[in-house]
Amino acid sequence: MATASAITAEREHYLNADYGFRSWLLTTDHKRIALLYLITITFFFFVGGFFALLIRLELLTPQGDLVQADTYNKLFSMHGQVMIFFFLLPAVPAVLGNFLVPMMIGAKDLAFPRINLLSWYLFIIGGGLMLYTMLTGGVDTGWTFYVPLSTAYLGTHVVLAAVSIFIAGFSSILTGLNFIVTIHRMRAPGMTWGRMPLFLWSNYATSIIQVLGTPVLAITLALVGLERMFHLGVFNPQLGGDPLLFQHLFWFYSHPAVYIMILPGMGVVSEIIPCFSRKRVFGYEFVALASIGIAVLGFLVWAHHMFVAGISVYSAMVFSFFSYLVAVPSAIKVFNWTATMYKGKIYYSTPMLYAMGFIGLFTMGGMTGLFLASLGVDVHVTDTYFIVAHFHYIMVGGMVMAYLAGMHFWWPKITGRMYPESWGKLAAMTIFIGFNLTFFPQFILGWTGMPRRYHAYTPEFQVLNVLSTAGSTVLAVGYLLPMVYFLWSLRYGKEAGDNPWGAAGLEWKTASPPPTYNFEETPVVTWEAYNYDDLPKEVPVVG
Amino acid sequence: MFPNFPIWPVRAATSASNLDALFIFLLLVTGTVTLMIFILITLFALRYRHDLVDKPTPILGSLALETTWSLVPFGIFLIFFVWGAVLYFQERTAPPDSMEIYVVAKQWMWKLQHADGQREINELHVPVDRNVKLIMTSQDVIHSFFVPAFRLKQDVLPGRYTTLWFHAIRPGTYHLFCAEYCGTQHSGMIGSIVVMNPAAYEAWLSGGGGEGSLASTGQKLFQQLGCGSCHRSDTQGRGPNLVGVFSKPVLLEDGRTVVADENYVRESILNPGAKIVAGFKNIMPSFQGVVNEEQLLSLIAYVKSLQGSQQAEPVSNRPAVPNTSAQPRVK
Numbered sequence: 001m002a003t004a005s006a007i008t009a010e011r012e013h014y015l016n017a018d019y020g021f022r023s024w025l026l027t028t029d030h031k032r033i034a035l036l037y038l039i040t041i042t043f044f045f046f047v048g049g050f051f052a053l054l055i056r057l058e059l060l061t062p063q064g065d066l067v068q069a070d071t072y073n074k075l076f077s078m079h080g081q082v083m084i085f086f087f088l089l090p091a092v093p094a095v096l097g098n099f100l101v102p103m104m105i106g107a108k109d110l111a112f113p114r115i116n117l118l119s120w121y122l123f124i125i126g127g128g129l130m131l132y133t134m135l136t137g138g139v140d141t142g143w144t145f146y147v148p149l150s151t152a153y154l155g156t157h158v159v160l161a162a163v164s165i166f167i168a169g170f171s172s173i174l175t176g177l178n179f180i181v182t183i184h185r186m187r188a189p190g191m192t193w194g195r196m197p198l199f200l201w202s203n204y205a206t207s208i209i210q211v212l213g214t215p216v217l218a219i220t221l222a223l224v225g226l227e228r229m230f231h232l233g234v235f236n237p238q239l240g241g242d243p244l245l246f247q248h249l250f251w252f253y254s255h256p257a258v259y260i261m262i263l264p265g266m267g268v269v270s271e272i273i274p275c276f277s278r279k280r281v282f283g284y285e286f287v288a289l290a291s292i293g294i295a296v297l298g299f300l301v302w303a304h305h306m307f308v309a310g311i312s313v314y315s316a317m318v319f320s321f322f323s324y325l326v327a328v329p330s331a332i333k334v335f336n337w338t339a340t341m342y343k344g345k346i347y348y349s350t351p352m353l354y355a356m357g358f359i360g361l362f363t364m365g366g367m368t369g370l371f372l373a374s375l376g377v378d379v380h381v382t383d384t385y386f387i388v389a390h391f392h393y394i395m396v397g398g399m400v401m402a403y404l405a406g407m408h409f410w411w412p413k414i415t416g417r418m419y420p421e422s423w424g425k426l427a428a429m430t431i432f433i434g435f436n437l438t439f440f441p442q443f444i445l446g447w448t449g450m451p452r453r454y455h456a457y458t459p460e461f462q463v464l465n466v467l468s469t470a471g472s473t474v475l476a477v478g479y480l481l482p483m484v485y486f487l488w489s490l491r492y493g494k495e496a497g498d499n500p501w502g503a504a505g506l507e508w509k510t511a512s513p514p515p516t517y518n519f520e521e522t523p524v525v526t527w528e529a530y531n532y533d534d535l536p537k538e539v540p541v542v543g
Numbered sequence: 544m545f546p547n548f549p550i551w552p553v554r555a556a557t558s559a560s561n562l563d564a565l566f567i568f569l570l571l572v573t574g575t576v577t578l579m580i581f582i583l584i585t586l587f588a589l590r591y592r593h594d595l596v597d598k599p600t601p602i603l604g605s606l607a608l609e610t611t612w613s614l615v616p617f618g619i620f621l622i623f624f625v626w627g628a629v630l631y632f633q634e635r636t637a638p639p640d641s642m643e644i645y646v647v648a649k650q651w652m653w654k655l656q657h658a659d660g661q662r663e664i665n666e667l668h669v670p671v672d673r674n675v676k677l678i679m680t681s682q683d684v685i686h687s688f689f690v691p692a693f694r695l696k697q698d699v700l701p702g703r704y705t706t707l708w709f710h711a712i713r714p715g716t717y718h719l720f721c722a723e724y725c726g727t728q729h730s731g732m733i734g735s736i737v738v739m740n741p742a743a744y745e746a747w748l749s750g751g752g753g754e755g756s757l758a759s760t761g762q763k764l765f766q767q768l769g770c771g772s773c774h775r776s777d778t779q780g781r782g783p784n785l786v787g788v789f790s791k792p793v794l795l796e797d798g799r800t801v802v803a804d805e806n807y808v809r810e811s812i813l814n815p816g817a818k819i820v821a822g823f824k825n826i827m828p829s830f831q832g833v834v835n836e837e838q839l840l841s842l843i844a845y846v847k848s849l850q851g852s853q854q855a856e857p858v859s860n861r862p863a864v865p866n867t868s869a870q871p872r873v874k
Contacts, residue, residue, distance in 0.1 A: 317628050339608070363580055379562075451721070
């Protein structure tokens, strides 16, 4: 270990190029900003996770006995708001995307490094306001802010929470803008669109949604604030407004937002599966275009959240049809990942275990989405635990697995150190098992009729709730493990070397940790993405 | 099964039987495909483990496979789509012979009004084997009327009416849940639907009420509020004659035509200037804040009762036998 730190101390890289708080808080280095995001969102992940555990504990018994009804409503509201706006949305784009987008195209930084830092400060201001909201009594609107409940009936910090999300939204818009310009303008010589890693395609698609969708959320939240404070009659029927207008506006952003959360995760998995199968991804063009397809079609399905809200039968049919259409590109991706493993040389390294877990859980989330897109079925299961299970399979089973897959895959690049492989595998298994124990029972709960957001429930639902709560403790342990061994590896981890996985991609052609400007000289790309045929057949580091 | 561990909800209405068939079909199809993917991944992971394979075989892709696994799923999705849409259409189109019950939701209570005048709170008694239509509104925030045993759910909105209909097939007591988060006691906004045999239902009907039918309550209110001085039952009134108007198309001053349904009558009472009937002036005052949701429903029930005859006569609509409609038929 002594020699390891001696070596890192010799060579200058982005971590030791400068020291002190100032050098971090005023940095414009995309890699350092990625780490600032990493620390921030990890904090929010554990805050949101803590709320989730309290929710599960309350639901251990049918009576509302652990916390008051109002407290429970605040718990699930803040769990949703923190996890969605302060963890899931920024997780892959702002941490891994920030770190990797410039490196993957062979650039020195993002197109607008100062705007990148501004994004983080906006995020911190939004996050700070969210913390302030929580500490001064919280908010109980759900994450959906449905009107007229939020604008006229609740006495909590609705406006404060809305402002916090409004501000964080601009951070998301600016990151998206930065990625779009960077990918268009700053690709290294030879890095054509057809040679870009799929991680870039999916982050590009994500950025389009962030730039086009987020402003609509901002407008909607602003109108909620104005109606609440000045009784502007936009949504509340008592003031002449229309509550369904709110739902249309809210879901116009918030459904595409689901794709902001999952597309970058799909990008991560598209990098990892070829690497640990030692071959090119199956159907590159189809996986790439599927990302764009999801981003475009994703804007045409929002009213499938409103099938029982009182919209016309015929418009519901249109939205049901488009919801099935958007499922096709997701299916294409799953089939292509599976086919990539065919006749490969497969290593069960930690990132690969997470990626395989991702495919399994995402497939189940996607398949249950087919139930929800069907109008008749949706009427029964919407607003029940079936929905809760479905979107947790996509966002936690899918996205958090992908995020952790990516963290393990690029940790050696980010820090120059290896995490302990056997602990990594143990954590991946624990999370996979804990996740299914927690959320699978919720499908049955929803199908048998237990509504979501219930503080107390009828006794017949208890057994499944107990199972779910038991599972959540396993899941919690699973999430704590990486936290511990990642920190441990910073000091005691093995030296990683430049390319411990023998992976393709420009980010692996520079040092670990990379120098401040990423490459000693601008790379020239003469090969296709995932050229594993030209790379060693073995993964150098095998756990 | 264990009483506290159900894995399938009770089937107590025709809508439930219809939906369960589609649900089972979806389970079988998606279950098969999911299992196929899981088996393939496991098989590939075991068969092509790194120490069993010397060199991976490079494969770029296959247009034939890509086309197949895009079009075949899409074809299957179309079946899901059409089947689901047909069910949705059916469960959103109430048969014309449905008996009507009015629902007013408020934080955190369900108020139910039968045409005959019975009022219930958090409990709804209905006869088995009859089409029942609920006309629902909310006094405050959005709620949602959810009966798992019927596989039916409909949001209940403030400021307008939404409807839901069912045909119960099995006597019993079933959960009624509020499924749209509505504030502090959301999870306490629950009740029950009591489906009864015709005889038991008749006995129940004759036991309660006493205030007269909903339409007759509406008629009294109509007189108290002085509505009749303009809405006369001849052509001399300053407002339109309301006899025979309900559920018919109405020509408006601006040339549009609307059907005089519950939402139109409601709007015309609360915001009379919104849709003026052709040939009349915008002179009616708003009754916003004067009549509450339940009074509005009784006024609507009264307008509905003014069918056919030229005289607005007091209505008496207790059916002689339970198999006829519980109030004057709407054509």
